[in-house]
Each structure stands twice: as C-alpha cells, then as structure tokens.
Amino acid sequence: MTVELWAPIPQRVALRRPGHADLPMERDDRDRWHADVTLAPGDEYGFVLDDDDRALPDPRSRRQPRGVHDLSAAVDLGAHDWADSGWTGRQLAGGVVYELHVGTWTADGTLDSAIERLDHLVDLGVDLVELLPVNAFNGVHNWGYDGVLWYAVHEAYGGPAAYQRFVDACHARGLAVIQDVVYNHLGPSGNYLPRFAPYLRSGERNTWGDSVNLDEPEVRRYVVENAMMWLRDLHVDGLRLDAVHALRDRSSRHILRELAEHADALSAHVGRPLTLIAESDLNDPTLILPREAGGYGLTAQWSDDHHHAMHVALTGETAGYYADFAPLDALVKTTTRGFFHDGTFSSFRGRDHGRPIDPDVPTWRLVTFTQDHDQVGNRAAGDRLSPALGERRLAIAAVLNLTSPFTPMLFMGEEWGASTPWAFFTSHPEPELGRATAEGRIAEFARMGWDESAVPDPQDPDTFRRSKLDWSEPEGADGAHARLLDLHRRLLALRRQRPELTDPAFGHTTAWADDAAHRFRMDRGAPDAAERVVVLANLGEAPWAVELDGPVTVLLATDAALAAAGAPDRTVEVPAASAAIVAVTRGS
Incomplete structure (x- = not known):
C-alpha cells in the first residue's frame, strides 16, 4: 500500500x-x-x-484497531482466500430479507458469533441477510448510523477479516448479504474528514448533522468507491442506502443514479445480481424507475406506508404519522397501489405528499415489513409488537407481512415473537456527548407525553445488554415462541410453493376490507388463472364466515381448528383474531 x-x-x-x-x-x-x-x-x-x-486516521482507513480517534492500520482486502467462487448471487425478486444488528443478534455481538447462527436463517427460509451499518464509529456499541470512517469495519465486530469470513459463510449457505450504508451524514464524534477536505457543507444540515458535500467531485468519488468496495472487495450482494431523501444533490446526474450505474456495470462484470435498496420517505417512484424512463434505476425502495397501514390495523395506534392510516381501507390501498400517500394530503406533514407508482412497476421493488430497527428502536422503550399483540395477533402480522405482493423483511427475533426490547443505545466515551444524547432522547419523548422513567438511558450499558436477543426463547420445544417460529417457517415455505405469492404484477392482487368488523381480504393471482390464493385476516372479535366462488383448500391457518379443516367446500369460517390462507379453484 x-x-x-x-x-x-x-x-x-x-x-x-x-x-x-x-x-x-x-x-x-x-x-x-x-x-x-x-x-x-x-x-x-x-x-x-x-x-x-x-x-x-486515514479518511479511507480499512481498519481502526483502537477506535476512530487513533491510528489506522493497513489492510490488504485481496489477501482473503475466498471460498465463494461458485456463488451466483440472489435476486431480490421473490426473496425475503432478514434485518439484523451484529452487536445484539448474538450474546457475543461479533461477526464470527453471527456465523454460528446462520443455519437458523437457512432453516427459517430467508434469502437475504441485511446487516445494520458496520462502519467504524465512536465507542463500543451503537446502532451504527453514527459512523465516521465508512471504509473500515467496526473493530468490536471483528474488523474486515471477520466481515469477509461472514460473507463467505453466508454464501456457503445460499444466503445473500445486504449491507446498510449511510451516505447522508457522519457521526458526532471522531469525524475528522472536514480537517482534510470539504466533505461536508458547512451550515447546511439535515436531521442528523451537516449534509455531505455532493457538489464536490472528490466527495462523490469517495461515496461511489466506498459502495464499490463493499460490492467488489467484500463480495457483498447489495446495499441498503440509508435515508436517501437527506442526500442534497444539485448535479444533473443524481448520486443515486451514479451509484446504480456503477453497480450495474460491476454486476455485469462479476456475473451476479447486485442490489441497491433505498430508504426514502419521499414516496417517489423515480428512485426505482428505469434510467431510460427518467428514473435512477435503483433495485428497490422501502415502503413505510405499508408498514404504517399494517401497524394501525394490528395495534389500533393512530398517533402522529399513523393518523392517516386509521381506516382499514388504508391497508387495501397500500396492498394494491404500494403507497398510501401518492399525491394525497398528509396530515402529519401538513401538505400533499408522494406520487403514484406506475402499475407496470413490479411489486417486489417495494420492501415492506411489520417491524424494523427504526419502527422498534425509535419507540420510547424500544418495544416490539410482541407485548402489545400477543401470540394470535402476532400470527396475523406474520401472515400479512409474508403474503403481501412486496418483498417482505423480518426484523431479528420477530420470527419467534421475541420478548426482548430493541432500544436506542449508544456508548459515547465523551461524558458531555453521552449526557447530551441521553438528555435529548428523554426530552424528545417527554414532549410526546412519556414519563422520563419509561425512556431507557441510551448510555446505560444495560440498555444495550437488554436489547440482545434471548436465543433460549425459540429453542424450547413448545410454547408461543416455538409456535410462532414454526408459523414463519411454514409461511416462507408456502411462498416458495405458491407462485401467486411472488407474482409481481400489481394487477394480480386485489384487496377488500370491512372497517367496522375489522376484516381484511387479499386475493393473489392472475384474474384468468384456474386457481388463486386468498388471504383472510380476521382482526375482529367475532367469527367470520367467508363464502368463496369455488372449492377451497386451506393452505395455512393460524387457528389450529381451521388448519385441521383441510377442504371446507366453499365456506371458510375464520375465527376471531386469526388468519387463513386458502386456495380457491375457479369454475368448479
């Protein structure tokens, strides 16, 4: 070097x-x-x-043995003896994503200990593992979004050598790796880049700090080459691009388009699909439209709207940005059109928001979920759906998530209804920064009516330790955790068996809701097909008798009695707080 x-x-x-x-x-x-x-x-x-x-430290440091304030260490990424020469990749279409945080997925919180749990994901049936950011940040543990050296893998996770071992181990098991990267800001401590060059725009801030100076060609190069490092040198299969709405780009060629062009060129060279997924709150399909149609050509984008619609349907929460999603018809709209706000008025924003998605766009280009790191961790106590819903409604959540027409994502532990919280945690070594972070977090939720005692101190090491998964929960032979895990396995197996559940045409999914009775129906499959799949979710308190237009076979039901019914002719009795997936034969 x-x-x-x-x-x-x-x-x-x-x-x-x-x-x-x-x-x-x-x-x-x-x-x-x-x-x-x-x-x-x-x-x-x-x-x-x-x-x-x-x-x-070097702005392009590949390793920080003693943290982001100390010397860098030279690394030869090409020295790793890769074992994945036969790996041909995984396309996002038809796949299921599993989101995990390295530091809390296992007790040890390292990439090597994560390897020991990969067979769980294979047995579960997911296709792509998405890691929250692993770039070097200040302190020992945090979510990873306060990174300051984008080219280095956080040392407490095992550094770059452990990362390469992890990717190799995933590929050996048929799992693709998606890496979450943050190009919209840098963390508050250990960011020395402005001492070297105008990496940031002074005085122009986004939600998290000074915005990245994308007007400077060398900074754009820094971003693009970092993305290529993950995809080329570390054999990653895709990137999740954090909060792209915070990227301020005044150029004629948006940085997202530039990233997509480079990823496509590299994909053609290495002979495997490379995926770029954007997190955006703009509800703008430009991100995923082809470049020849004026889009940026990214592979996919998250759809918070579908999460919000499912969350309100399951929990009844309507505060803040959930208010517009109160009617169950919101779930009908997001299921059949992708976005709820597609030019409609957003009461949370106080203005019209979003644009409609062209129905010719494949549905898998939207990544959806009932839980993720933000929607869990940014609640005051970091509480999951588990304590609020209980087993029966968690089962409905799994059905709604994994039978939607979109690319579903699971958040670590969701598959067994984990009882552990996943809170906001930090480990800033500087006392004043740690104190400011804790006080700011508590004040933020106090303004929303939360008691201070209910908001964990992010700097308290116990907040981090309590956020680690308890792997004894799913390993029991019986109980709610075991039943939920079995349900998720069966749902993912059913997705692979039934082509209707991965059909990417918007026109091949219809939906209906009864808001008063709290019932939801979704039909999957081509209109002229001999058989279609119908998903019935009874979120109400009374049984629901559904008359269908052909012979019925129960493919899966969250209620044991209905699951045992097999082929109930044309009428399906869906008990309260349960869901069923049935196949209906046409014209018989």
Whole structure:
C-alpha cells in the first residue's frame, strides 16, 4: 500500500508511523499528497496536518484497531482466500430479507458469533441477510448510523477479516448479504474528514448533522468507491442506502443514479445480481424507475406506508404519522397501489405528499415489513409488537407481512415473537456527548407525553445488554415462541410453493376490507388463472364466515381448528383474531 491522501485544506501533511520519524508528504496539482512508502498489512499510520502534533486516521482507513480517534492500520482486502467462487448471487425478486444488528443478534455481538447462527436463517427460509451499518464509529456499541470512517469495519465486530469470513459463510449457505450504508451524514464524534477536505457543507444540515458535500467531485468519488468496495472487495450482494431523501444533490446526474450505474456495470462484470435498496420517505417512484424512463434505476425502495397501514390495523395506534392510516381501507390501498400517500394530503406533514407508482412497476421493488430497527428502536422503550399483540395477533402480522405482493423483511427475533426490547443505545466515551444524547432522547419523548422513567438511558450499558436477543426463547420445544417460529417457517415455505405469492404484477392482487368488523381480504393471482390464493385476516372479535366462488383448500391457518379443516367446500369460517390462507379453484 503506497500512501496517498486527498487533502486540499492543510498546507502541510506528514505521514506518521510508530517507530519512524514523521515523513513529509508531497502535494500534487490535484491536492493529493503522496509518500513513497509501502505499508504492509498490519502497519499502523496516520496523518499530521500543519502544526497539529496529533496524528489523524486515514479518511479511507480499512481498519481502526483502537477506535476512530487513533491510528489506522493497513489492510490488504485481496489477501482473503475466498471460498465463494461458485456463488451466483440472489435476486431480490421473490426473496425475503432478514434485518439484523451484529452487536445484539448474538450474546457475543461479533461477526464470527453471527456465523454460528446462520443455519437458523437457512432453516427459517430467508434469502437475504441485511446487516445494520458496520462502519467504524465512536465507542463500543451503537446502532451504527453514527459512523465516521465508512471504509473500515467496526473493530468490536471483528474488523474486515471477520466481515469477509461472514460473507463467505453466508454464501456457503445460499444466503445473500445486504449491507446498510449511510451516505447522508457522519457521526458526532471522531469525524475528522472536514480537517482534510470539504466533505461536508458547512451550515447546511439535515436531521442528523451537516449534509455531505455532493457538489464536490472528490466527495462523490469517495461515496461511489466506498459502495464499490463493499460490492467488489467484500463480495457483498447489495446495499441498503440509508435515508436517501437527506442526500442534497444539485448535479444533473443524481448520486443515486451514479451509484446504480456503477453497480450495474460491476454486476455485469462479476456475473451476479447486485442490489441497491433505498430508504426514502419521499414516496417517489423515480428512485426505482428505469434510467431510460427518467428514473435512477435503483433495485428497490422501502415502503413505510405499508408498514404504517399494517401497524394501525394490528395495534389500533393512530398517533402522529399513523393518523392517516386509521381506516382499514388504508391497508387495501397500500396492498394494491404500494403507497398510501401518492399525491394525497398528509396530515402529519401538513401538505400533499408522494406520487403514484406506475402499475407496470413490479411489486417486489417495494420492501415492506411489520417491524424494523427504526419502527422498534425509535419507540420510547424500544418495544416490539410482541407485548402489545400477543401470540394470535402476532400470527396475523406474520401472515400479512409474508403474503403481501412486496418483498417482505423480518426484523431479528420477530420470527419467534421475541420478548426482548430493541432500544436506542449508544456508548459515547465523551461524558458531555453521552449526557447530551441521553438528555435529548428523554426530552424528545417527554414532549410526546412519556414519563422520563419509561425512556431507557441510551448510555446505560444495560440498555444495550437488554436489547440482545434471548436465543433460549425459540429453542424450547413448545410454547408461543416455538409456535410462532414454526408459523414463519411454514409461511416462507408456502411462498416458495405458491407462485401467486411472488407474482409481481400489481394487477394480480386485489384487496377488500370491512372497517367496522375489522376484516381484511387479499386475493393473489392472475384474474384468468384456474386457481388463486386468498388471504383472510380476521382482526375482529367475532367469527367470520367467508363464502368463496369455488372449492377451497386451506393452505395455512393460524387457528389450529381451521388448519385441521383441510377442504371446507366453499365456506371458510375464520375465527376471531386469526388468519387463513386458502386456495380457491375457479369454475368448479
């Protein structure tokens, strides 16, 4: 590794290596500094700027052995002996995503310990593993969205070598890897990038801090090359792009389009699908439209609207942004049209919001879920659906999520109705920053009417420890956790067996709701098909007799008595607080 650094701001730069005198670096006409030194893997180094005697880490550091405030270490990512030469990838279409946080998925909270649990995902039947951000951040544990060195894998997780082992282990089991990356801001501590170059726009902020300076070509290059590092050098199968609505891009070629073009070119070269999934609250299908149609050409985007509609239907919560989703017809609209706000008035925003999705767009281009890290972790206590719903309604949630026409995602532990919370946690070493984070969190929820004692201190190590999954819950032979896990396995198996459940045509899904009785029906399959799949969710308190237009076979039911019914002719009796999936034969 010969040392090079882009740094237009300092007037002098020296390379520091333990055991060596500082070496002045030479500046070229592109504001790149060079040192004619070769670093071997493991060699530590940093940069001394101007008159500051402290060495700063490399903005492109691949490893930070002692944290983001200390020296970087050279890494040769090409030295790993990959075992996945036969891996041909996984397309998102027809797949199921599983979202996990490395630090809380297992007791040890490392990538190597995560490998030991991968067979659980294979047995469950998911296709793609999505990791919350693993880039280097300040402290030992947090969600990962406060990263400051995007090219380095957090050392407490095992660093880049463990990451490569994890990807290899996933591929060996037929699992694709999606990596969550954050290009819209940097964390509050350990961010030295502005000392080197105009990485951020001073005075222009988004929700989380100064916005990334995408007007600067070298910063755009920094973003694009980081994305390619994950996909090319670490063999990742896709990226989840965090909060792309916070990317301020004034160029004629949006950074998202640029990322999609590079990912497509790399995909053609390596011969496997590479997926880009955007998180966006804009409800703008431009993100997923083909580039030739004026879109950015991303693979997919999250649909918070469908989450909101399912959440309200299941819980009855209508505060804040849930208010517009109170009628059960909201679930009908999101099921059949993708977005609820597609140009309609949003009471939460106080304006019209969104644009409609063209019905020719494949439904799998929307990723949907009943729980995820945000919707759980950003609740005051980090509470999941489990304590509020109980087993029967959690079963309905699983049916609604995994039979929708979209790409479903599960949040770690959801598959067994985990009782552990997943709270907001941090470990800022700086006392003042830790105190400000905790006080800000408590004040935020106090304004919403929460008692301070109900809001966990994010800096308290117990908040982090309580957020770890309890793997003894699903491993029992009986009980609600075991039954829910079995239900999820059967639902995912049914998705693979029945082509109607992965049919990507918007026109092949219809839905109906009775808001007063709290009942929901969804029909999946082509209108002229000999057989279709009907999903019946009875969220009400009375049984529901459904007359269908042909012979019926019960494929799956959350109520044991209905599940045993097999083929109940043309009428299905769906008990209260239960769901059924049936096949209906046409014209018999």
